[in-house]
Amino acid sequence: MSGMPRGSRVLAASTAAAALLLSSCASFTDQPAPGNWSEAPQLSPQAAPDPQEGGAGGGGGQGGGAPSGPQTSVPPPDGCKDFHDSVLATCLDTLMAVAALPGDGTNPTALVGERTTGRVLLVRKDAEPAVFATIPVDGTGDGGLTGLALSPTYAEDQLVFAYVTTPTDNRVVRIAPGDTPKPVLTGIPRGTTGNRGSLANDHRGALLLATGTAGSPTAAADPASLAGKVLRLTGEGKPAADNPTPGSLVLAAGLVSPGGVCASLDGSRTWVTDRTPTADVIYKVEAGKPLGTPAWKWTDRPGVAGCAATSQLLWVAMSTAGHLQSLPQAPDGSFTGKPVISFADTEGYGRVDGLDLMTDQVAVAGTVNKRGGTPVSSDDRAVAILVQPQAGGGGVD
Numbered sequence: 082m083s084g085m086p087r088g089s090r091v092l093a094a095s096t097a098a099a100a101l102l103l104s105s106c107a108s109f110t111d112q113p114a115p116g117n118w119s120e121a122p123q124l125s126p127q128a129a130p131d132p133q134e135g136g137a138g139g140g141g142g143q144g145g146g147a148p149s150g151p152q153t154s155v156p157p158p159d160g161c162k163d164f165h166d167s168v169l170a171t172c173l174d175t176l177m178a179v180a181a182l183p184g185d186g187t188n189p190t191a192l193v194g195e196r197t198t199g200r201v202l203l204v205r206k207d208a209e210p211a212v213f214a215t216i217p218v219d220g221t222g223d224g225g226l227t228g229l230a231l232s233p234t235y236a237e238d239q240l241v242f243a244y245v246t247t248p249t250d251n252r253v254v255r256i257a258p259g260d261t262p263k264p265v266l267t268g269i270p271r272g273t274t275g276n277r278g279s280l281a282n283d284h285r286g287a288l289l290l291a292t293g294t295a296g297s298p299t300a301a302a303d304p305a306s307l308a309g310k311v312l313r314l315t316g317e318g319k320p321a322a323d324n325p326t327p328g329s330l331v332l333a334a335g336l337v338s339p340g341g342v343c344a345s346l347d348g349s350r351t352w353v354t355d356r357t358p359t360a361d362v363i364y365k366v367e368a369g370k371p372l373g374t375p376a377w378k379w380t381d382r383p384g385v386a387g388c389a390a391t392s393q394l395l396w397v398a399m400s401t402a403g404h405l406q407s408l409p410q411a412p413d414g415s416f417t418g419k420p421v422i423s424f425a426d427t428e429g430y431g432r433v434d435g436l437d438l439m440t441d442q443v444a445v446a447g448t449v450n451k452r453g454g455t456p457v458s459s460d461d462r463a464v465a466i467l468v469q470p471q472a473g474g475g476g477v478d
Contacts, residue, residue, distance in 0.1 A: 335373070
């Protein structure tokens with residue numbers, strides 16, 4: 082099998098929406114009960130980081146402006162300074178949680194979450210990462226901060242949601258600018274393993290949450306448990322109004338250890354990756370139906386993680402194998418060929434985990450090389466990649 086040609090973009094100034102996020106740094110020490118919603122404050126864009134102040138400590142690669150083509154030779158990093166054009170930020174903790182901020186793809190900016198520290202940072206090219214929030218988490222085992230998503234009405238309320246592990250449960254918290262994070266969905270089972278989850282926007286007005294089994298093999302089949310499920314919820318943590326079972330959060334059941342959940346930008350298709358005892362798999366989620374036969378499976382266990390669904394390709398990050406794979410799709414969502422490998426470990430990113438789509442051509446990703454990989458001096462990194470169809474490349478069985 083052969084690799085798919087590479088693509089990358091220089092990531093320059095942030096969008097105006099991203100700038101609004103930077104006027105506050107939120108944290109909380111206790112876990113209060115969910116409170117009433119309040120109108121999001123109108124923040125001043127003057128708090129945005131000055132792009133001239135970026136440095137080797139976290140700004141990533143060099144220069145500004147979009148390159149005309151992929152880099153063919155990249156020097157090794159120099160401390161926290163990385164020479165990949167696509168690098169947004171460097172020297173972070175493992176990044177399983179990524180949320181791309183609104184934009185047209187020319188100036189990508191994102192929020193990324195460090196799994197074990199609970200820090201949520203706003204990252205962009207040639208600027209120091211700015212701490213947006215710090216959430217107390219229990220990062221032991223596979224838990225911690227493992228999911229991030231923007232509010233379905235982010236343009237109006239600027240709210241951000243995170244999936245985190247605490248000493249007592251797994252939960253969804255809401256982060257509003259100028260306020261402390263508030264839990265909106267608590268009591269999701271927590272175990273010594275199986276705590277990882279993934280959070281995404283379904284692009285139809287609700288949030289998607291994939292939960293692990295918390296180490297209990299029977300949890301996914303238990304209708305009374307929120308473990309091992311794909312959930313669909315409102316920003317208040319309630320079941321979405323058009324869920325298949327009225328009053329229930331559950332969209333589908335049957336997960337073991339999900340790596341990522343994602344929806345196409347038009348909201349027509351939803352996918353979830355999972356690591357089962359026999360293979361890594363990806364499911365096409367059908368509302369109200371159990372997760373049965375996988376849409377694709379990998380018996381070599383490459384470590385399926387985050388996913389991103391464009392109009393023509395389904396991308397899956399492989400956090401063990403150290404690359405991304407893309408599956409070509411027909412208009413009806415069926416796969417028309419074998420997965421194609423891209424952004425392989427030899428290209429310098431290493432293990433990619435968190436993944437989120439900004440446009441149908443640009444995605445933002447986070448690396449996890451400090452967690453079982455072979456980190457370089459600039460790890461872990463937030464990067465942006467081109468995900469539009471490209472000619473050539475070989476398939477993988």
